[in-house]
Amino acid sequence: MLKSLAHCIRTQIPISVTFFFRSSSSSSYRSKYHNYYLRKRRKWPHPVYKARWHEKLSQQHAMQALRHQASSSPINLLSSLVESFALYNCDPTPNSYHFVIKTLIKTSQSHHISSVLNHLEKFEQFETPESILIDLIEFHGVRNEFQKAIEIFFRSPNFRCTPTVDSLNCLISVLCTRKEGLEIVPQVLLKSRLMNIRLEESSFAIFIRALCRYRKPKSAIGLLHHMFDHNFDIDGRSFSLILLTLCQQNDLECDEVMGLLEELKKLGFRLDRTDWGNVIRFLVKKKKGVESLEALSKMKLDGFKPDVICYTMVMDAVISAGDYESADQVFDEMLVMGLDPDINTYNVYMIGLCKQNKFDDGIKLLSSMEELGCKPNMISYNALLSAIYESGELGMAGYFLKRVRGKGAILMSETYEKIIYRLVRAGYVSDALDLLEEMMHKSLVPQPSTLEGIVSSLCQNGSVPKELNLLTDA
Structure with a gap:
C-alpha cells in the first residue's frame, strides 16, 4: 500500500490521501506516516497564491530599497534598480522603471533616460504600460524635442507595448504646439496607419484646437465637414471654439462670418x-x-x-x-x-443721452444711480461734462463742473482738453489757463493743439508776455 501511495505522489496522480489514512485501523500508524509524507518529505509545490504573494512582497521591499537609494544618492539609478531587485531575488516591475524615469526627469538627469529605455527593451519581458511612453512623449514635447517624441511613439512595439490612439493623440498634441511640429503631423499620420491606429473624435478635436490657435477657422470647418461625412460624432466644444475664433478675426467681414455660422448650423451646431x-x-x-x-x-x-x-x-x-x-x-x-444694470450699462445709456443733448436727463440719471446704489465713476462724470461743454451751454457746464468737483471726481485729460477748447472758443481765456495749470499740476500733458489754441487767443488779446511762463512750462 505504501509503495502504491509513493508511486502516486511521484506521478502526481490525484488520490484521496485522507481516505487512505481514514481506512487504516491503527491511529499510531496513521500519525506516523501522515507526518512523514505531509511534513518532512512532501514533493508537491507551494500553492500558486503563496508564490504570487511572496513575489509581490519581495517586489515591494525592492521598491523601498530603490526609493531609499534614489533619495540618498540619485546617481546611476539604473544600476540601483537592477541591484535592488536582484537583492530580493525578483524581477523589476513596470512601476520601478516608471519611478526611475520620473526621478531622472525631476533631478535633471534626462540624458540617462535612453540607457534606461535600452535596458527595458533588451532585458525585460513584461508588457510596458502605455502610460510610461505617454509621459516620455509629453516630456520631450515640453522641451520641443519633436524627433525624440516621434521616436518613442514608433518604438513602442520594441517595449512590448501596443500603441493606441491615446499615445497618438499625445504625440499629435505635442507636435501641434508649434508650427514646425504641425508640418510633421501628416507624415506621422501616414506611418501610424501601418500600426493599425484609427483616428477618433478626440484626435480631430486636437487638430481643431490647433487650427483655431493658429487662426485658421476655415480649415477647422473643413475638418468638421470631413467628420460629418465619415459619421464621426462632433463635440459641441469644437463648434464653439471655431465660432469664437471666427468672431475674433479682424480680417473677416460680417457677412462672411454669419455665412460660416449658418454652415456650422447645418452640421448640427446649436x-x-x-x-x-x-x-x-x-x-x-x-x-x-x-x-x-x-x-x-x-x-x-x-x-x-x-x-x-x-x-x-x-x-x-x-x-x-x-x-x-x-x-x-x-x-x-x-x-x-x-x-440690475451695472456701471457699464449706465455709462452706455449716459452716452446715448449725451448724443441726444438730453443733459437734464443725464444729470437725473446720475442721481438715480446713486439712489440705486450704483455709484457713478469717472467715466460717468467725464462723459456728461464733456458733452455739455461741447454743446456750448457753458452756464450749465460751469454749474455741473462745480458739482463734479464737489463729488471728488477726477477729470480725465480728454475732458480737460474739451473744456479748455470750449472756454477759449467762448473767450474765457483766463478760466482756460486756470484749468491748464490745474491739468499740469496733476501731471497731465496737454495736446499741442490745445496750447496752440490758447496761444492764438492770447495773441489776439495781446497778453502773451504775461502768461508766457505758464505756456513755457507746458
Whole structure:
C-alpha cells in the first residue's frame, strides 16, 4: 500500500490521501506516516497564491530599497534598480522603471533616460504600460524635442507595448504646439496607419484646437465637414471654439462670418448662451446695430435669457448706429427682465443721452444711480461734462463742473482738453489757463493743439508776455 501511495505522489496522480489514512485501523500508524509524507518529505509545490504573494512582497521591499537609494544618492539609478531587485531575488516591475524615469526627469538627469529605455527593451519581458511612453512623449514635447517624441511613439512595439490612439493623440498634441511640429503631423499620420491606429473624435478635436490657435477657422470647418461625412460624432466644444475664433478675426467681414455660422448650423451646431454672447460681441465690434438686435431676439427664441453684458453690448451698438429709440427699448426690457444694470450699462445709456443733448436727463440719471446704489465713476462724470461743454451751454457746464468737483471726481485729460477748447472758443481765456495749470499740476500733458489754441487767443488779446511762463512750462 505504501509503495502504491509513493508511486502516486511521484506521478502526481490525484488520490484521496485522507481516505487512505481514514481506512487504516491503527491511529499510531496513521500519525506516523501522515507526518512523514505531509511534513518532512512532501514533493508537491507551494500553492500558486503563496508564490504570487511572496513575489509581490519581495517586489515591494525592492521598491523601498530603490526609493531609499534614489533619495540618498540619485546617481546611476539604473544600476540601483537592477541591484535592488536582484537583492530580493525578483524581477523589476513596470512601476520601478516608471519611478526611475520620473526621478531622472525631476533631478535633471534626462540624458540617462535612453540607457534606461535600452535596458527595458533588451532585458525585460513584461508588457510596458502605455502610460510610461505617454509621459516620455509629453516630456520631450515640453522641451520641443519633436524627433525624440516621434521616436518613442514608433518604438513602442520594441517595449512590448501596443500603441493606441491615446499615445497618438499625445504625440499629435505635442507636435501641434508649434508650427514646425504641425508640418510633421501628416507624415506621422501616414506611418501610424501601418500600426493599425484609427483616428477618433478626440484626435480631430486636437487638430481643431490647433487650427483655431493658429487662426485658421476655415480649415477647422473643413475638418468638421470631413467628420460629418465619415459619421464621426462632433463635440459641441469644437463648434464653439471655431465660432469664437471666427468672431475674433479682424480680417473677416460680417457677412462672411454669419455665412460660416449658418454652415456650422447645418452640421448640427446649436448655439448656447456663451456662443450667442460671442456673436453679439462680434456684431457690436463691426458696428452692426440692427444685426446685433436681431441676434439678441434669436437668442431669446432659442430659450436663453440674455444677461446684463449682452443687453449692454446691444444697447451700445444701436446707440452707435443712432437708433436711440431701440436703445430705450433695450434698456426698458432689461429692467422688465429683472436685471440690475451695472456701471457699464449706465455709462452706455449716459452716452446715448449725451448724443441726444438730453443733459437734464443725464444729470437725473446720475442721481438715480446713486439712489440705486450704483455709484457713478469717472467715466460717468467725464462723459456728461464733456458733452455739455461741447454743446456750448457753458452756464450749465460751469454749474455741473462745480458739482463734479464737489463729488471728488477726477477729470480725465480728454475732458480737460474739451473744456479748455470750449472756454477759449467762448473767450474765457483766463478760466482756460486756470484749468491748464490745474491739468499740469496733476501731471497731465496737454495736446499741442490745445496750447496752440490758447496761444492764438492770447495773441489776439495781446497778453502773451504775461502768461508766457505758464505756456513755457507746458
